[in-house]
Amino acid sequence: MRVLNIIQDSIVDGPGLRSTVFFAGCPHRCKGCHNPNSWNRRGGTEMEAADIFNILMANPFNDVTFSGGEPFYQNHHELLTLASELKRNGKNIWCYTGYKWEQLISCASSKAVCEYLDVIIDGPFIMEKRDLNLQFMGSSNQRLIAVSLSLAAQEPILFE
Numbered sequence: 001m002r003v004l005n006i007i008q009d010s011i012v013d014g015p016g017l018r019s020t021v022f023f024a025g026c027p028h029r030c031k032g033c034h035n036p037n038s039w040n041r042r043g044g045t046e047m048e049a050a051d052i053f054n055i056l057m058a059n060p061f062n063d064v065t066f067s068g069g070e071p072f073y074q075n076h077h078e079l080l081t082l083a084s085e086l087k088r089n090g091k092n093i094w095c096y097t098g099y100k101w102e103q104l105i106s107c108a109s110s111k112a113v114c115e116y117l118d119v120i121i122d123g124p125f126i127m128e129k130r131d132l133n134l135q136f137m138g139s140s141n142q143r144l145i146a147v148s149l150s151l152a153a154q155e156p157i158l159f160e
């Protein structure tokens with residue numbers, strides 16, 4: 001997987017202290033993107049899922065957020081390996097994505113990754129819908145989706 005950066009102790013990428021993985025590569029090209037230097041899928045550094053896992057597990061206090069870039073632009077099998085191992089070891093996982101929930105669960109390999117995530121913040125950033133008062137989101141079209149509830153209900157259930 002291509003990784004731009006892993007930051008520790010983020011308080012803006014979900015509740016509590018989180019280690020945030022910024023993956024490299026994004027196809028969405030949102031106007032006003034907060035991180036356009038993440039768009040190049042050949043940017044950053046090539047890392048194995050096990051290497052990322054070891055960095056994240058070295059910090060026992062932080063939960064984990066996948067960001068970018070577009071996490072689902074990575075190899076889904078490797079992303080699944082990373083997410084499932086983190087979950088098996090007790091990490092709460094949030095994931096930002098420019099794809100909509102409905103797109104993710106209509107693809108078998110991305111749905112398989114979702115099954116190991118706790119919350120997905122879905123949809124592209126839309127400049128015209130930017131709202132600085134939103135917590136953990138950039139624009140009002142985006143949703144904080146509670147993944148396990150949504151999979152069980154077969155419709156998106158918002159995280160509260």
Ligand code: SF4
Nearest residue numbers: 026029030033069098
């Ligand atoms: S999905 Fe995120 S990283 Fe990708 S262009 Fe949109 S705001 Fe930027």
